[in-house]
Amino acid sequence: MSQPAYEYGPCEPAIDELIARFGDRVSLSDAVRERFGKDESFHPSLPPDAVVTPHSTEEVSEIVATCARHHVPVIPYGTGTALEGHVGALHGGVCINMLEMNQVVEVHAEDLDVVVQPGVTRKQLNEYLRDSGLFFPIDPGADASIGGMAACRASGTNAVRYGTMRENVLALTVVLADGRIIQTSRRPRKSAAGYDLTRLFVGSEGTLGVITEVTLRLYGIPESITSAVCTFPDVESAVNTVITTIQFGIPVARIELIDETQIEAINNYSKTELEVAPTLFLEFHGTETYVAEQAESLSEIATDFGGGNFKWAATTQERNQLWQARHDAAYACKAMRPKAEIWATDVCVPISRLADCITQTQADIKTAELLAPIAGHVGDGNFHLCLVVDPDDQDEQDRAEALHERMVMRALSMGGTCTGEHGIGYGKIDFLVAEHGEAVSVMRTLKQALDPDNIMNPGKILRL
16 A cells, blocks of 8 residues: 555544534444445455545535545445445545435436436335336446446446446536535436546546436336356357357347356355356346347357256246346355455456456466356456455465466456456556556546545545
């Protein structure tokens, strides 16, 4: 961790002002601060000096303006499901807990969009929308907050059909580093008016401002949804099936790769009985006839690459159980070595290089003698490694770190990215320069223009 390049003021005067204004919605408890200094990554808890819980955009503005006057860092917090140390208070400061800003503000069913506060979670939103015939498709697995998903440019299992948060956020309300409130866009599906500020803040990880309202694109719930699993003799055959499926334009909604190590973990944890082999999890959305046609086409492609043992989820309950098992993959990895820690990381490459990247990574795992199951949103070239590492074994930790670096650099050498959806936080901050080079200096210029005192989640994405 680098030392701050900026001088921060003492937190006590800012905290005193916040207590006077917000009372018991300011917490100084050690247990609370510890919780809000930690996400789901392997990174340690780095507690803030205080945690404040606002209920409105105007209250967020007051909190940020108070911190700005005293040169105190501000760290936004959603549900804490991030994976690269996004919420750690590297230099102390005030954590803004967005969890109680959890209202669905407006649903515009005719326009297929919705306005929500940032603390609304994706499951809460879809439950709210259930009777409208609409749904929000971005599914990162965890029941993440919509604000956090926007801030981290989240993706997930449905991205191959519906895109990521980048494509599905229409507008944002943001509190800037000096307390000003801006709206980045309006509700129309397209606009040529000025800079695209919405895309600037999507993926900014709280380093440019605090997101306090999000307008999202919605979709009609499909008439028919069909899910299946299909096994393969090796990972390369499974990935080549995916590549051919995408190149043929078959509009699969979800297409996930699970390697044999991860399948074994899932069987033990979720009590499933899947064949222990490289496996694709598949899902199709559309009319009943259309879904059947697309499923048949993919089945034929899979057979050509040695795929078999197709098992279709015939009911909604079976489909939900299948995808819940996929979403619980990280917990399944943890259960393989209960005293170990999991280090989840991801890369993304052009789909034509996906088979090479995964097979080389698998060989590297074997050489390094590490336990590291692979799962991936392979329809868009993204895959995840879940390193299961003994925190008390320094040699194992060193081998894991070296493997992780090789995996990232391998992806970059193939024209890929160091992270498809986890984000940078402070865990991947060094890889950003390797990936973007001189473009990082432009990012720094933007950061310094919007946050000249570097109080917005300092130490994440960029070093200043």
